[in-house]
Amino acid sequence: MDTDELIAGQRRAILDGDARAAGELARRAIDAGLDLQACIDQGFAAGIQEAGRLFEDGDFFLPELMQSADAMKAAMDVVRPALLEQSGAAPSGPKVVIGTVQGDIHDIGKTLVATMLAAGGFAVVDLGRDVPLAHFADAAEREEARIVALSALLTTTMPGHGKVIELLEQRGLRGGVSVLVGGAPVTQGFAREIGADGFAPNAPEAVLEARRLAASGP
Amino acid sequence: MTRSIASLLAERVVLLDGGVGSELIARGLELGRPPELWNLERPDDVRAVHAAYVAAGSDVVQTNSFGASPFVLARHGLGQRAGEINTAAARIARAAAGTQRLVAGDIGPSGESLPPVGAADPDELADGFARQAQALAAGGADYLSIETMIDLREALCALRGARAACDLPLTACLTFDRKKRGFFTLMGDAPGDAVKALADAGAAAAGANCSVGSEAMAHLLPELLAAATVPVIVKPNAGLPEVADGGTVYRQQPIQFAADLARMAALGARAVGGCCGTDARFIAALRDALSAPDPASPAGGDV
Numbered sequence: 181m182d183t184d185e186l187i188a189g190q191r192r193a194i195l196d197g198d199a200r201a202a203g204e205l206a207r208r209a210i211d212a213g214l215d216l217q218a219c220i221d222q223g224f225a226a227g228i229q230e231a232g233r234l235f236e237d238g239d240f241f242l243p244e245l246m247q248s249a250d251a252m253k254a255a256m257d258v259v260r261p262a263l264l265e266q267s268g269a270a271p272s273g274p275k276v277v278i279g280t281v282q283g284d285i286h287d288i289g290k291t292l293v294a295t296m297l298a299a300g301g302f303a304v305v306d307l308g309r310d311v312p313l314a315h316f317a318d319a320a321e322r323e324e325a326r327i328v329a330l331s332a333l334l335t336t337t338m339p340g341h342g343k344v345i346e347l348l349e350q351r352g353l354r355g356g357v358s359v360l361v362g363g364a365p366v367t368q369g370f371a372r373e374i375g376a377d378g379f380a381p382n383a384p385e386a387v388l389e390a391r392r393l394a395a396s397g398p
Numbered sequence: 399m400t401r402s403i404a405s406l407l408a409e410r411v412v413l414l415d416g417g418v419g420s421e422l423i424a425r426g427l428e429l430g431r432p433p434e435l436w437n438l439e440r441p442d443d444v445r446a447v448h449a450a451y452v453a454a455g456s457d458v459v460q461t462n463s464f465g466a467s468p469f470v471l472a473r474h475g476l477g478q479r480a481g482e483i484n485t486a487a488a489r490i491a492r493a494a495a496g497t498q499r500l501v502a503g504d505i506g507p508s509g510e511s512l513p514p515v516g517a518a519d520p521d522e523l524a525d526g527f528a529r530q531a532q533a534l535a536a537g538g539a540d541y542l543s544i545e546t547m548i549d550l551r552e553a554l555c556a557l558r559g560a561r562a563a564c565d566l567p568l569t570a571c572l573t574f575d576r577k578k579r580g581f582f583t584l585m586g587d588a589p590g591d592a593v594k595a596l597a598d599a600g601a602a603a604a605g606a607n608c609s610v611g612s613e614a615m616a617h618l619l620p621e622l623l624a625a626a627t628v629p630v631i632v633k634p635n636a637g638l639p640e641v642a643d644g645g646t647v648y649r650q651q652p653i654q655f656a657a658d659l660a661r662m663a664a665l666g667a668r669a670v671g672g673c674c675g676t677d678a679r680f681i682a683a684l685r686d687a688l689s690a691p692d693p694a695s696p697a698g699g700d701v
Binding site for chain 1: 640
């Protein structure tokens with residue numbers, strides 16, 4: 181198998197949601213001494229981006245996207261330590277604190293975003309569901325998070341997003357932390373109104389938005 | 399004596415009701431608190447919401463038990479109270495409905511996901527739904543309405559559990575989003591396949607609720623009608639949500655909603671009502687639209 185074939189296989193493993201194959205092809209790339217960053221960019225990450233596009237189009241659904249994210253995570257768990265040796269890159273990406281806000285017990289979307297972010301190289305601290313609003317500020321401070329990601333499924337709980345932003349401001353944390361909001365009823369307009377830095381309508385776009393926020397600096 | 403839902407559906411278009419949780423919030427329910435607790439704490443307020451729908455013309459009122467499966471209640475630390483909460487929900491609705499209207503025991507999604515998305519066990523799901531169904535039946539529900547399901551498999555678990563727990567008629571609605579390729583549940587179930595499978599599993603009627611407004615629902619309806627072997631239910635939201643004052647509001651006017659739904663009834667939908675953002679005004683407008691001589695133009699022009 182030449183390098184191009186290997187990288188194509190890595191992309192395919194992610195699209196197939198095959199965690200075992202993804203891990204194995206990551207190991208093979210390490211053994212062959214390949215440029216691991218190229219494997220990520222053209223292989224694994226290209227696969228997860230394609231999965232996200234298929235999800236938005238309605239060719240992939242939650243089960244397929246979840247399996248692709250799990251495969252991506254399996255590959256990255258193998259690649260990350262080797263990448264550190266090869267290039268001295270940071271062992272993990274920017275830190276994200278994520279959770280569903282107080283009063284809201286829904287977590288399917290939040291968990292998917294957390295998985296996709298972890299697959300995308302972020303260090304994810306998942307606070308769970310029905311999280312007291314102050315806990316987001318506590319965790320952002322304790323974890324020195326770069327991003328706080330907030331989810332709500334209910335129109336009645338989404339105002340909690342704005343209150344978390346106020347809490348971060350009150351504690352003087354707002355300068356170093358970007359706030360990303362989402363959830364079924366959350367819109368771009370709502371995000372703007374409450375002063376959030378980022379908004380995403382679905383999990384694949386949440387990863388792109390988190391990358392944008394991390395790159396734009398606090 | 400109360401008619402059965404099956405005979406009513408066979409005879410004419412059945413008018414369902416609208417949103418319940420939002421109406422309880424309007425009456426002072428604290429945000430983030432489970433609305434179903436009011437079945438025990440504020441039964442008169444719950445009854446008043448049902449009564450408003452009865453006055454508006456609903457043939458059916460749905461119990462305040464959407465989030466009263468043992469799974470959802472457990473997330474609020476109330477799992478052990480599922481029985482009393484559901485039985486109270488059915489009793490309250492029964493009192494408001496009297497003997498002339500039907501009480502539909504409302505069963506919503508568990509919030510748990512079956513593999514590969516989550517780790518829920520189908521038998522445990524069916525058992526939990528059975529407990530809810532049994533308690534709703536004990537409180538006097540005429541039939542059980544499973545709705546807002548995002549996974550056909552979970553809806554089938556609910557049908558199986560409810561059937562094991564009681565002899566009441568069962569109906570089931572999934573919730574579909576609009577994608578580039580058409581309408582699908584979050585898990586990828588297509589509307590036609592879904593209503594067929596729900597009917598095969600014993601649903602007396604099947605259809606779609608929530609997620610989309612009346613305009614998109616009108617596009618989804620033909621897919622349901624083409625495949626359904628049982629009467630079709632549609633319960634859209636009040637248009638698309640808009641942002642205002644740090645929250646979401648639905649701005650569609652009842653008259654437009656009613657016109658869309660009456661057109662769907664004319665096309666073959668047999669049970670029509672509203673979901674998020676709809677209230678008794680929507681149901682009253684829909685009642686008028688359904689009784690208009692030409693259901694294709696029920697508003698008669700001026701709004």
